[in-house]
Amino acid sequence: MQHTLVLLACLVPLAHAAGAPTVRLDDATVIGTSDSVTSSFLGIPFAQAPIGKLRLQLPQPITRYSGVINATTFGNQCIQQTINLPTIPPDLPPEISQFIGPMTTPPDVPQSEDCLNINVIVPAGTRPDAKLPIAAWIYGGGYQIGSNAVRPGAVVVNRSIEIGLPVIFVSMNYRLSAFGFLGGREIQEAGLGNLGLRDQREALRWVQKHIAAFGGDPTKVTIWGESAGSQAVLFQMITNGGNTEGLFRAGWMESGSALPTRDFSKLQPTFDFIVSETGCSSSRDPLACLREVPAEAITAAMDKTPTFLSFQSLNTPWMPHADGVFLKDGPQQLVLKGSVADIPFVVGSCEDEGTLFSLASLNITTAQEAAAYLKSNYFPSASDATIQHLLDLYPANPAAGSPFGTGDAFAFTPEFKRLAAFQGDFIFQATRRFLLDQRANTQVARSFLNERDKITGLGATHTTELPNVFGGGDMTDFLVRFVNTLDPNGGPQIKWPAYTPGSPQLLAFVEGDTPLQVIQDTFRKEAMDFVMQLSLAEPL
Template identity: 50%
Template sequence: MVSYLGAFSLLLAALGATASPLAERAPPTVTLDGATVTGTSSGNVEKFLGIPFAEPPVGNLRFRLPERITEYTTDVNATAYSPTCPQQAVDLPLPDGLVDETLDEIIDLIYPVLFPNDEDCLTINVVRPADTTPEAKLPVIVWIFGGGFEIGSTSMYDGGVIVERSLDLDEPVVYVSMNYRVAAFGFLASQEVKDAGVGNLGLQDRAWVQQYVSAFGGDPEKVTIWGESAGAISVALHMITNGGDTEGLFRGAVMNSGSPIPVGDITNGQMYYDQLVDATGCTGSSDTLQCLREVPYDDLKSAQDNTPFLFSYQSLILTWLPRADGVFLADSPQALVQQGSVANIPFISGDCDDEGTLFSFSTLNVTTDDEAREYIEQYWLPRADPADLDELFELYPQDPTQGSPFDTGYLNAITPQFKRIAAFQGDAVFQGPRRFFMQQRDGKQDMWGFVNKRLKNVPLLGTAHGSDLLNAAYGLGEMSDYTIRFAAHLDPNGGGAMEWPKYSVASPQMLTFNDGLVPLSISEDTYRTEAMGKLIEVMLSNPI
């Protein structure tokens, strides 16, 4: 069916109507070095999409540090998103009989956009208010997408919505997002990778802003990095690398569902590296890493896709993720936090209430106490003291009234262990690391905490991981407003919004996003204190 607006456009064309002034505007351009970058206009914003920022990481540049473009000599048609980087094949284990509302929620969270992928993918996007000049020096928000370090694309998020909202608030910003290598292409892990100094490539695919954002009207001295999920974890890892010295690359950070995670050495991924080597016929090579560079793309992609995915049985024990490589991450992330290797900048950090539910559908065959313990021991804590496991299982009981979705009583107990495992996973990867990080930084820098409790009534999922995106990255809720103000002033408050108090151990106040008639409130970060404290302690000693 032709939409109303589409029919109206056809009528205007039939009557010989002239185009609107906005349609007649010449495409916006920006000069980078000796090149002209041509973008598109849409309402009050201008978009420059798919600008290459590094040489294509193909051939001998595969599994190497990005070779950043330092001078543009060829004009760039920046009118469409480029392909995203190679993705892990998606395998979503949905149980039979899942209610439609929950199914729709999962699909909307994970697959909002279908996007092509290609190895030649290292591009950046810039969105700014229309007619912005290089002299504007607007605050810059750099968005890092999520996807478990295995999937994701900049095209999933329309930065124009954020820029439009910033104009509504009279706090105009420039929005930047970039593709980065994911899965095996970005987070290959092994002794060979460590020896070559090419670990965590996906984290190192992010430069460019300081040199070129001023040409778009952004201020390189007012950059805030912001991410969700893997993007938020990335933000945290950028805060702790290089001894905490940002070298002036950013001055603020916002983390939605992601903090310094409990991961260990890069050699912990050796088994998956060896699996790729074996599957691609590189076993007999004297230099298996170089052999992997020379493997045909389709063969390497197929081998990667046969490794466990984000929603496989082992779930949040990810195959491909950042690990301590001795270079970008000199030690495990949480050890670096303990050592004080943290950028002394203001930050915002928070989570959804039920972070673990989305990742617990793959373990529905785990139905008894013994099976639950075996699962946690095998995948999460294989080296833990049995006494610690005993205590954790008492603190995370089978009792569904204490499981996740939290505060839903006996509802959502799709199996006897589902809510227990969901509570454990959510706290181990999201809630616990956030609380640990904020407690460690107490008194050292300005910080604000939040918890999202909206959509609590979605069956089985509750306030699931990623459910706050509509309130944040899409610019349609209070969180995006707070983030825009934070980018402008390093303080999320202002404009008549509810006052958001700073977080401290003495007063661990959290801005809380609620359903119902009271959409915002202040609560305290004291829930599951004993359970989360023990979990943090055990995970510190037993990183993934």
């Protein structure tokens, strides 16, 4: 009966359907909206509501749809963690505050545990037999915020129509923070780790079962994401021994791949904290207790934990770790073991990934403080000599730091640009290169570097490629061609070469008269090689 309850909120009178696009799912009529170019079907439940006894459980599929489903507005977004912005000194460029403020503000869409819904956007008039390829978007947000209402995707579909390669855009919600990424012994023993990733997998199963009704070809799904969503694409590629189960045939990753994480037990203190804060410490079965407390109590507790804009930066308690089921080992170890789907993929990063995540550590102003931060936050077992070598590879000289290519400018503290360079490489650039080094001889891979849409003081920081790929720019064209043919080439732009370890070439999206350039992926090689050595030896 649970699946029936899920749909009650979606029932609307049939009279509302006049002139609107409709799709048949099982025994249900899905009513969407159209602007004559695209048709949108929003907020369709793809799993039962994870509430009550289904909280902190694997996503449960909806067995059969019936009635009328109102898919004319966004469905609930999953409960978001509150992101407290770092204090930005008044003498820093105002563009920084203007950039990060909207980034952490959720859209004006209701938040609820009942949030496992999916959006489908198709070219208007698409027939069920059209067999269009699918771009399945997984949003980012550090596993703490994000929603399928943030980037609806209509512009991508519009552009695909314009260049004669129409695609269907789908985007799923997945549970976040304490609702989707709680870790520790109790979670591991119950086989319930990384629930947010399991939600994504269930959404991809939904696509296989139902996308043909919208005119999609279930054999032509590309999974695509940014930041945490980009890492999630890699996680979907490395789970299950690399067996895709036929759920997707390609991957496109923007700013995220093989996280340097491993041990699920590291998350135990956060589990214990959530249990304590919600009054479940004395319970014989804390998981059962957590399923009975108000969602507001869990939300209040998780809001007291670090975020990706906290001092701990990218070492948060909500990043996926090896849970023994979905991720049988750390992501980097699974890549080394060859547990990777043998599919074409694209993986890229922005030039200055780390600047955004270094704003909360502006109080670090000396080399000694930087060394202590690196040791305590990232490499607690590393020797002082190892940390010093890392600092030598990422020198305090502002001209060597990030934002790169800015000389002595934007050295907000004596250590800011140094830490920004390291943090960008540690989570984004070095892991991207590691994945390519491991896989580019085995499968067709391409990579990019975004140097456009720079923010004063932060450079081409994390997320700065999104206006291009979601705005109908040249990256949109490359993506659309890739979704259609598994090759981003074929348009008027410069040829994007495949990446091989022997010829590690990137497509650079740059500013100026030559907006696309092919460059060698050899920058900061010694530093990134050492970073990977450290991350493999001592994962988070």
